[in-house]
Amino acid sequence: MTSPDKTVAFVGLGVMGYPMALNLRKGLGPDYTLLICDVVPDAISRFQKDAQGEGPVEVVKSGAEAAKRANMVVTMLPDGAAVKEVYLDALNGVISGVEASIKASPQKKIIMECGTIETPVILAVAKATEASSVSSNLTFVDAPVSGGPMGAQDGTLTFMVGTNNKDVFPMVKSTLAHMGKEDSVFLCGDVGAGTAFKVINNYLSAITSLAASEALNIGVKMGLDPKLLTDVINVSGGQCWVTSKSNPVPGVQQNVPSSRDYEGGFRIELCAKVLKMGSQLAEMVGARTILDKPTLEAFDEAKNDSRYRGKDARVVYKWLNESERR
Secondary structure: OOOHHHEEEEEOOOOOHHHHHHHHHHHHOOOOEEEEEOOOHHHHHHHHHHOOOOOOEEEOOOHHHHHHHOOEEEEOOOOHHHHHHHHHOOOOOHHHHHHHHHHHOOOOEEEEEOOOOOHHHHHHHHHHHHHOOOHHHEEEEEOOEEOHHHHHHHOOEEEEEEEOOHHHHHHHHHHHOOOEEEEEEEEEEOOOHHHHHHHHHHHHHHHHHHHHHHHHHHHHHOOOOHHHHHHHHOOOOOOOHHHHHOOOOOOOOOOOHHHHOOOOOOEHHHHHHHHHHHHHHHHHHOOOOOOHHHHHHHHHHHHOOOOOOOOEHHHHHHHHHOOOOO
16 A cells, blocks of 8 residues: 555546546656545546556545545535535544544645635635644645636646645645646635635636627627637737637637537536625625626526526527527
């Protein structure tokens, strides 16, 4: 069995987590063992097949088992409820496993959540970590990602790191760099800062998704060539990530969700969720906002229509294009 300092655990093999874990396995090298954990058996079996030849992969059944065997535990979980279950469960949670492991053999451990999770949940896990009997040997990190499924597959994600123990950042960065660009792993501040950076980024991205879709839909309705219009926008003042990297008009760019019926991207339901998180953050700090409410209304109308439900968020272009002006 590989020693804990040569073992990394990854919990959560979903749309983002699966390619992230696969890139992590490829980057770690054959002297490291990667532990994987997920509630979907098919994800486990597919991962074992896809990772063949990349280095040792072993399956664990819980966050506790992962934390006992690895000194670095990375999780990519879908929501706050899953985070609470994986980290805080008294029997099978990550913190429970850390405590048992460190009491048996003192060692430093890092536990890290990379999903976009509500700030109160992140702070609750941080509080539980600090209240742990082994807190001096344990660091919790929130490190949400930006780049979506395409960035996860390409290994070009951006990570926004928040931790109260800045000394661990070099080790955190070296791990995350296997899943993203090394120069795009940022130390944003204490625990919670990473999540705040991510929520603010997604707030802007969600609003620009609607704005870019509106602009391009005006052009299409006018009979303009959307590819030429995109080319002009992308060397002009309207250029943004949506127009240049994930254009919402089908056929304008290859290998983006809009060109495969809006499949395989950042689902509109999740986009609406993080936009709402940004709106709540603004309310919490007393920042005036204008664009969040009408954008949320647009996303809500689109995602409640069976034609667009479950699709990439840029499906708002299709929703606009197929709607009548009010």
